[in-house]
Amino acid sequence: MIGLTEGEGTTGAPGLPDEVHDAFSASGLLAKSPDFEFRSEQQELAVAVAEAIQDGQPLVAEAGTGVGKSLAYLLPAARLAIETGRKAVISTHTINLQEQLVRKDIPIVRKLLGHELPAVLLKGRQNYLCPARLKRALEQTGDLFTTQENDELEQIRKWAEGTRDGTLSDLEFQPMTKVWLQVCSEAHLCTARHCGPRGNCFFQEARKAAAEAKLVVVNHTLFFALLDTELEDFGAEGQQSKGFLFSNDFAILDEAHTIEQVAAVQLGLRVSQAGLRFDLHRLYHPRTRKGLLKSYRKASLLAAVEEALIAGDRFFHELGEVANFGQWSREFRVREPAMVPNQLAEPLRRLWQQIDEVASEEQGEGNRAELQDASRRLREAHGAVSVFLDQSQDDNVYWIEKAGRDETQFSLHAAPIRVADLLRPLLFGPGKSLVMTSATLGVGDSSLNYFRTRVGAEQAAAICIGSPFDFANQMKVRIHKSVPDPGTPNYDTQLAKAIEASLEVSEGRAFVLFTSYRTMRDAADRLRPFFKKRGWRLLLQGEGLPRHRMVEEFRADVHSVLFGTDSFWAGVDVPGEALSNVVVTRLPFAVPDHPLTASRLDAISEAGGNPFMEYSLPEAILKLRQGVGRLIRNTTDRGWVCILDNRILNKRYGKSFLKALPGAPVEIIE
Numbered sequence: 019m020i021g022l023t024e025g026e027g028t029t030g031a032p033g034l035p036d037e038v039h040d041a042f043s044a045s046g047l048l049a050k051s052p053d054f055e056f057r058s059e060q061q062e063l064a065v066a067v068a069e070a071i072q073d074g075q076p077l078v079a080e081a082g083t084g085v086g087k088s089l090a091y092l093l094p095a096a097r098l099a100i101e102t103g104r105k106a107v108i109s110t111h112t113i114n115l116q117e118q119l120v121r122k123d124i125p126i127v128r129k130l131l132g133h134e135l136p137a138v139l140l141k142g143r144q145n146y147l148c149p150a151r152l153k154r155a156l157e158q159t160g161d162l163f164t165t166q167e168n169d170e171l172e173q174i175r176k177w178a179e180g181t182r183d184g185t186l187s188d189l190e191f192q193p194m195t196k197v198w199l200q201v202c203s204e205a206h207l208c209t210a211r212h213c214g215p216r217g218n219c220f221f222q223e224a225r226k227a228a229a230e231a232k233l234v235v236v237n238h239t240l241f242f243a244l245l246d247t248e249l250e251d252f253g254a255e256g257q258q259s260k261g262f263l264f265s266n267d268f269a270i271l272d273e274a275h276t277i278e279q280v281a282a283v284q285l286g287l288r289v290s291q292a293g294l295r296f297d298l299h300r301l302y303h304p305r306t307r308k309g310l311l312k313s314y315r316k317a318s319l320l321a322a323v324e325e326a327l328i329a330g331d332r333f334f335h336e337l338g339e340v341a342n343f344g345q346w347s348r349e350f351r352v353r354e355p356a357m358v359p360n361q362l363a364e365p366l367r368r369l370w371q372q373i374d375e376v377a378s379e380e381q382g383e384g385n386r387a388e389l390q391d392a393s394r395r396l397r398e399a400h401g402a403v404s405v406f407l408d409q410s411q412d413d414n415v416y417w418i419e420k421a422g423r424d425e426t427q428f429s430l431h432a433a434p435i436r437v438a439d440l441l442r443p444l445l446f447g448p449g450k451s452l453v454m455t456s457a458t459l460g461v462g463d464s465s466l467n468y469f470r471t472r473v474g475a476e477q478a479a480a481i482c483i484g485s486p487f488d489f490a491n492q493m494k495v496r497i498h499k500s501v502p503d504p505g506t507p508n509y510d511t512q513l514a515k516a517i518e519a520s521l522e523v524s525e526g527r528a529f530v531l532f533t534s535y536r537t538m539r540d541a542a543d544r545l546r547p548f549f550k551k552r553g554w555r556l557l558l559q560g561e562g563l564p565r566h567r568m569v570e571e572f573r574a575d576v577h578s579v580l581f582g583t584d585s586f587w588a589g590v591d592v593p594g595e596a597l598s599n600v601v602v603t604r605l606p607f608a609v610p611d612h613p614l615t616a617s618r619l620d621a622i623s624e625a626g627g628n629p630f631m632e633y634s635l636p637e638a639i640l641k642l643r644q645g646v647g648r649l650i651r652n653t654t655d656r657g658w659v660c661i662l663d664n665r666i667l668n669k670r671y672g673k674s675f676l677k678a679l680p681g682a683p684v685e686i687i688e
Contacts (some may be wrong), residue, residue, distance in 0.1 A: 102402070116235055124233060148219060159216045186202075241263070270453045270454075282434060290427070349418070514541050602642065
């Protein structure tokens with residue numbers, strides 16, 4: 019038996035919670051590391067996780083920033099996996115945390131336990147190169163690709179000879195989507211029977227490693243994509259699993275505050291005009307005269323592709339004509355079925371029927387599989403369009419989005435309104451052992467009732483553990499009372515002045531968080547002379563740099579200021595003096611015009627509830643907590659949180675926001 023405590027024997031050995039308690043004590047197993055700092059909060063979380071996974075009971079745990087969540091759940095999870103043979107699935111939302119787990123935290127746990135601890139970072143199939151598909155693509159370059167695309171294919175071939183994991187992130191350039199999708203792993207093309215025996219297929223090797231691993235790290239999107247499937251990707255064919263991704267596994271979902279939104283997308287429906295056109299162009303592109311079907315030299319087949327392309331553009335154009343988006347919105351909610359005639363159905367059916375005929379005559383097994391996969395994709399698109407037009411999924415909201423630089427491209431969407439009803443059996447059914455944790459799950463209630471209700475975890479135990487940071491001395495909150503309500507004549511001017519005053523306090527070095535792109539751009543234009551005069555760099559979201567590059571530039575330039583919207587309220591970690599101020603321009607209430615938000619509010623109203631108090635306010639509190647949480651990331655950080663929305667003082671609900679903030683001194687700026 020692998021013990022976490024000194025002198026443990028096989029008789030009368032303590033249970034996992036006792037072992038974990040001792041391991042995280044001031045003189046326990048972790049104390050052997052010179053980097054270990056005893057934190058009672060970390061010990062409390064680790065014991066709670068140990069009790070939950072040992073007893074097979076669900077747990078929802080909020081643990082404030084600085085607790086050290088990763089080690090607190092990894093050590094008991096590894097211990098249980100080694101002892102029982104059950105696999106631990108660790109799911110996170112951000113790439114940064116996944117890489118931290120695999121590169122830093124799991125090696126620490128492995129060293130502490132002194133035991134082999136196989137661990138795998140598993141990515142979605144399309145991240146892996148399939149050598150068999152690459153070989154077929156190289157044999158058909160004349161029919162499949164243009165000259166430029168062939169050049170990229172050759173670069174991939176050379177890379178494939180030396181890469182170790184064969185994943186897209188290991189490739190030194192970003193290949194064209196068309197080229198990569200012709201050579202990556204696909205469920206119906208890269209199978210254990212066809213690719214596995216060769217031993218050179220990167221996905222099949224990852225699959226084998228995952229089947230043998232004790233710990234498997236995934237992201238939430240992949241977790242829900244694989245949840246409740248046949249598990250054939252991981253060597254569990256024919257098994258009735260009581261777990262999640264593997265038979266009898268247990269799961270820990272970190273960054274769990276994102277679960278409801280990720281699940282809604284993954285358990286919903288999406289068909290885009292651009293995506294359908296892309297799939298059809300892969301079959302045959304009339305302009306380049308390249309594609310999978312070119313080699314069959316069948317005029318009627320190529321004509322069927324062109325007919326489907328024309329029908330697709332006509333169908334989506336008609337949707338755009340009928341949808342009433344309004345002046346600013348990019349979404350239009352569809353409330354009635356049969357919004358437009360399904361003029362796409364017959365062209366898609368005729369095309370896949372012709373592809374099926376060609377496939378039945380194809381002698382090459384690989385080429386036949388490619389044709390069958392293309393037919394399957396067309397059937398799936400056909401089915402999704404029918405579901406959307408018929409609105410046949412109960413308790414779903416349906417909407418159309420416009421996209422593209424000129425907003426002339428459209429996509430169909432559907433998502434479950436009550437995600438909890440779907441997640442309850444999937445995540446918390448009999449025999450399932452699950453822990454959800456995050457730094458921000460509560461809205462001022464230690465029972466975490468709001469979050470648990472949203473994800474179907476009403477029967478899960480809840481624990482709320484504070485941060486070890488000394489917020490009373492590390493952080494100050496400044497509330498600017500003078501900024502008028504949004505929409506008033508002087509709002510934009512007064513907001514810019516308040517931002518300026520807030521930035522003077524910290525000499526730049528700030529995140530300025532907005533809830534509106536328009537307001538952000540207006541404030542940036544008004545303040546450019548101010549930044550120029552101070553010599554501070556302004557990093558504005560949407561001006562060309564991707565999110566991760568913006569953060570890198572912000573870290574490097576100490577006095578720089580970053581203006582950001584939604585994605586910068588959470589998941590960004592900038593410890594040290596570079597981030598000394600978080601400026602919240604407006605309380606982050608969700609705009610109720612997005613169809614998914616509106617449908618959730620409608621559902622609460624129809625049930626006789628109060629949509630504002632039961633959804634809008636809790637969601638805004640959670641988001642404010644996440645934004646404020648960007649500031650203090652370690653024990654040496656110091657800084658300010660500046661709130662430029664006087665509703666936190668003037669409205670009755672403002673007390674709920676103040677109650678949810680860390681215990682820092684508050685100063686009112688008149």
